[in-house]
Amino acid sequence: MTMISRSADLNHPDAFEIDNVDRQILVLLQQDARMSITDIAEAVHLSATPCARRIKRLEQSGIITGYHTEVNPQKLGYSLAIYIAVSMDRHTAERFAQFEDKIQSFDEVVSCSIVTGRSEDYLLKVVVRDMAHYEEFLLHRLNRIEGVSQVHTSFELREVFNRGIIS
Incomplete structure (x- = not known):
């Protein structure tokens, strides 16, 4: 074989x-x-x-x-998908580990990746019900994680496809 x-x-x-x-x-x-x-x-x-x-x-x-x-977030009331690029104040293993531990506790965060090629350190995909939910998430949880120095937000207009299959 x-x-x-x-x-x-x-x-x-x-x-x-x-x-x-x-x-x-x-x-x-x-x-x-x-x-x-x-x-x-x-x-x-x-x-x-x-x-x-x-x-x-x-x-x-x-x-x-x-x-x-696999579930449809919109059918569950999560109508906004958001990409958030996060910059950290220090690039230490401890700071990154602390951020990663905390971000995993937020149900709205569906993915979190460390990225290169841009000034930010992390790229998150977040789903929320509406702008009020996003504001609460951003101001009262994400921005309160120690070490988060800057965030840049991009709203997903429409997901063109999500292959999800690797062969």
Whole structure:
């Protein structure tokens, strides 16, 4: 069986080899995480036991990190999506760790990334009900995190697509 590496550098400690069947399994699970082992096995032309073993191996390797339900924030009353670029006053491991611990406690923050190529340190994606909710979030929570020195806000007009599938 020919193995195809997901990483170009197999000497990298996080590299893990997967083949085309593993890729097919990943695509199927990303499309429908509730798909049964039997249906997945049939789709990739395996029997259920080897298919289940492959899924378990993908989980144990850290390639599959979890299963989740995708929801529509607007249907839940969160009509505004906002990108917030955050600058920190000091670039120390302790300051960043403190910010990251605190930001995870805010339900409105759906993603947080450290970024390069701009003057800000973090890029957050936040969902809120309305402008009053955003104002409360910004003034009474985000700006009160020790070390936050500046924020720049961009409102999402419309999400064109969110692929969410990696193969």
